[in-house]
Amino acid sequence: MSLLEFDKVDKFFGDTHVLKDVDLNVEEGEVCVIIGPSGSGKSTLLRCANRLEEIQDGEIRLDNQSISDPNADINRLRQRIGMVFQSFNLFPHKTALENVTLAPTKVKGLDESTAEKRAESLLDRVGLSAQSNSYPNQLSGGQQQRVAIARALAMDPRVMLFDEVTSALDPELVGEVLDVMQGLAEEGMTMLVVTHEMGFAREVGDRIVLMADGRVVEDSPPEVFFENPTTDRGKQFLSKLL
Amino acid sequence: MAESYSDGRTADDEFQEQFLNDKTLKFAGAAVATLFTLVVGLFIGAIIFTQVDFGLFVEIIYPQFVNAYLLVLGIFLAGSVLSIIAGIFVGLGRVSKTRVTNTVASGYVEFFRGTPLLFQLIVIFFGIPAFWPPGEFPIQNWAIPAAIIGLTLNHAAYVGEAVRGGINAVPEGQMEAARSLGMSYVQSMREVVLPQAWRNALAAIGNDQVILVKDTSLLTVIAVPELISAFRQINSATFDPWTPILLVAIAYLGITLPLGKVVRYLEARSDWGGDR
DSSP: OOSEEEEEEEEEETTEEEEEEEEEEEOTTOEEEEEOOTTSSHHHHHHHHTTSSOOSEEEEEETTEESSSTTSOHHHHHTTEEEEOTTOOOOTTSOHHHHHHHHHHHTSOOOHHHHHHHHHHHHHHTTOGGGTTOOGGGSOHHHHHHHHHHHHHTTOOSEEEEESTTTTSOHHHHHHHHHHHHHHHHTTOEEEEEOSOHHHHHHHOSEEEEEETTEEEEEEOHHHHHHSOSSHHHHHHHHHHO | OOOBOTTSOBHHHHHHHHHSSHHHHHHHHHHHHHHHHHHHHHHHHHHHHHTOOHHHHHHHIIIIIHHHHHHHHHHHHHHHHHHHHHHHHHHHHHHOSSHHHHHHHHHHHHHHHHSOHHHHHHIIIIIGGGGSOTTOSOGGGTHHHHHHHHHHHHHHHHHHHHHHHHHHTSOHHHHHHHHHTTOOHHHHIIIIIHHHHHHHHHHHHHHHHHHHHHHGGGGGGGTOOOHHHHHHHHHHHHOOOHHHHHHHHHHHHHHHHHHHHHHHHHHHHTOSSSOO
16 A cells, blocks of 8 residues: 555646546655646646646545545645645745744644744755745745755645746756755655756656547656656656756 | 828827827826816815804804714714624625525625615614513614614625635645645634735725714704705804815815825735735
8 A cells, every 4th residue: 555546636727638547646755756748637637636736537545545535534644745836835924934833832732932944944954044034925936945944844745746846946946955855865755846957857766657639658767758758758758857 | 081191190190299299198198187276276265265264163062063063973983894804704705605604794795785885874873773572672772773783784795705715815835735734624714814814904994984073964864963964064053064064075085094194004005025
């Protein structure tokens, strides 16, 4: 049994079939990197994993518990799935520290001081202990994204979803966010990462999943995918990168 | 047709450069403003020195105008608090994806925005007591509660629309981020979306609350002893219009000007690190 399982998942937006019979298993401690051209369904797959999008057929399970079941206690399940967004989505009316403490106090019922201590150590871990009292619009994009990672980690998730988290950043700020993600991967966090950063995919990923037209078309270890892809689609994608 | 010059410029261009440049416009604006102030000042001065009877002015301030002022202030404060609370729920109903909630909230807004406040006050003040057997309704104590109910129901519709706009202006990613942390819809609304919606809606809500103050003047029709009623009483007793008019003006501005300050204070308070 894998930690996160996509089982014959179908997703439609109106008449558009965006995920076609997708099977994907993510093992505990694995860094699974999803790449592919835009419109291939990568982000949608990620958003289905914590039910920001509903699926029409198949099942998604975390720890063998269904996420996609309409009767699932989704608020409970989402606590175990951290998500980081392309556009950060920090809460602008709260300081960096308050962004991190909000959910632990409101959802888990932690008391303020425990939550703050934990938040301070998380902000320290992403290199932002000096910015804990700053508001999001006083921070750079890279800093905001690191706060967003700390905010997701504060719920002690079993798996972290990263949805093109560096795509909205100035090029010189991409590295600081990827460094934090690499640190997380090295500590054994299970991660599902949608990205266009091929360097990161190659170096940090345990598995490269290539999606095209709503399907998984190749699923290989990075050394295989980047040296000698096993499918034509993989070869085609790689040739466009070079 | 404008005459053409050899360098391609027209007489219009020439005119604009000579008379409609920034400097002349600035000067014209200042001149108009000064003239306006002068005329209004002279008019008010003329009224105060030729029309206002200061003996009467002092005589009627207390208790009549002070009482009317305090009553209007009280009705405004009650109506303001209640209409903002009710308006937040109307706004939440308007953005609800549940069909029945949304339809009821929309119908509410359409009715209370679509009929005059004066009509609504009449319905409440005269209509409600009709459900009681004749003589059993405490009609002599009904005017002020009816006034507060009417103003609340009416302004909740306007506040609701402001809140709806405020919520819609909060990026969708805010709700998604809150939900992805395991917060419920209600928690996400309360902790994340509404505080931002409130800031977005503040100017519109403040604007509506100023109108609420002025709408208390309609209460004269349902026998509330407010400021216009005080004017009518004094005017019919003394045939002096300008002395009570001056007091009415001072009383209304004595609520609306501080209210504007409160709104600006609230706006400044939700600055969240500047930039917006």
